[in-house]
Amino acid sequence: MHTRTVLADRHALIAPDGHVPSAFPGWENATGFVILSPAMGADLSQILITFESNEGSATFPADEHEHALYIETGSATIDIEDGESIALATTGFIFIPPYTAFTLHGDESTRVTLFRKVYEPDPNLGLPPLIHGLASDVxxxxxxxxxxxxxxxxxxxxxxxxxxxxxxxxxxxxxxxxxxxxxxxxxxxxxxxxxxxxxxxxxxxxxxxxxxxxxxxxxxxxxxxxxxxxxxxxxxxxxxxx
Incomplete structure (x- = not known):
């Protein structure tokens, strides 16, 4: 069979026809497609997240990873460990600092791309703050x-x-x-x-x-x-x- 997907030593093109779902602990009615990851030589992970029902959720623990999310379609709610709840529509984006646990909620219309990497601290700087908005407003x-x-x-x-x-x-x-x-x-x-x-x-x-x-x-x-x-x-x- 034909695919446009190519994996080389220093670049990759991943076409949707090769996406394979993953299930992760703490996720309910949510599916992750790990598109890019350190397993291929990258320093980041890029994950597509979809949901099977209106009760879908994906939980991420508090550790050294930082996360940036973009809402491709539908809407999503992000519950932050401090009790803050942030609702985002299509083109919404959010940056979540390291050492911050959160849960992403969506429904059958929701597609989210998430970038995940280990934060690189600078001894002269504090942690970056959480920020969110709509790309359509930028x-x-x-x-x-x-x-x-x-x-x-x-x-x-x-x-x-x-x-x-x-x-x-x-x-x-x-x-x-x-x-x-x-x-x-x-x-x-x-x-x-x-x-x-x-x-x-x-x-x-x-x-x-x-x-x-x-x-x-x-x-x-x-x-x-x-x-x-x-x-x-x-x-x-x-x-x-x-």
Whole structure:
């Protein structure tokens, strides 16, 4: 059988046709699809979470992991261990600091992408605060002056955060202005549209639902194709000396 999924030493394209569900302790009527993880060589995990009923829940313990969640479809409620309860609709996002337990609730319409990694502390900085909002309320800006390639920065530019979560949207025919090669690792989810992604020396057709892993220094470039804009959500590690 055919699949567009590719796993290389320093990059991966994971197409939805190969998703395999996982069950985890403390989860009820919820399914996790571990799309990216340290098992493939990454320093982060990217997990798709869906729910089988209106009573679905996924619990995460308080440990050294930090989490950033994005609501792809439907709605979700996040119960934080301090008693705070946060409701998010489609395009909602939330960053939950390390050492914070929480439970994610959803229903059959809910799809959530979660980024999870071990927090890298800085002895001169405190922990980053919890923050949430709607991506649809975040203004976009031209990327390096390119009006047809626009960037939304979801988390504050604050050195307490050792990760960034952004959304890139390209008009048809727009591209990254150059082939990027940098220390930052990426986990990525195609939200809409289609395009061509260069990873190292290979070029891959990509579309909504695809996930991509890029190791540090993986040469990368994107071009949007088709009749509609292409958009992707991505993670990168920031604000820490190598």
């Amino acid at each position: 203004p976009d800006e031209p990327f390096l002056g390119h009006e047809r390639a626009r960037l939304q920065t979801l988390l504050p530019i604050d050195p307490r955060y050792d990760l960034a979560i952004n959304i890139f949207t390209y008009q048809p025919g727009a591209t990254l202005p150059f082939v990027e090669t940098h220390i930052m690792e990426h986990g990525l989810l195609m939200l809409s549209g289609q395009g061509i992604y260069r990873l190292e020396n290979a070029y891959y057709p990509v579309e909504a639902g695809d996930a991509i892993w890029m190791a540090p220094y993986c040469p990368q470039w994107f071009a949007a194709i088709g009749d509609t804009p292409a958009s992707y959500l991505y993670y990168k590690n920031v604000h820490r000396l190598p």
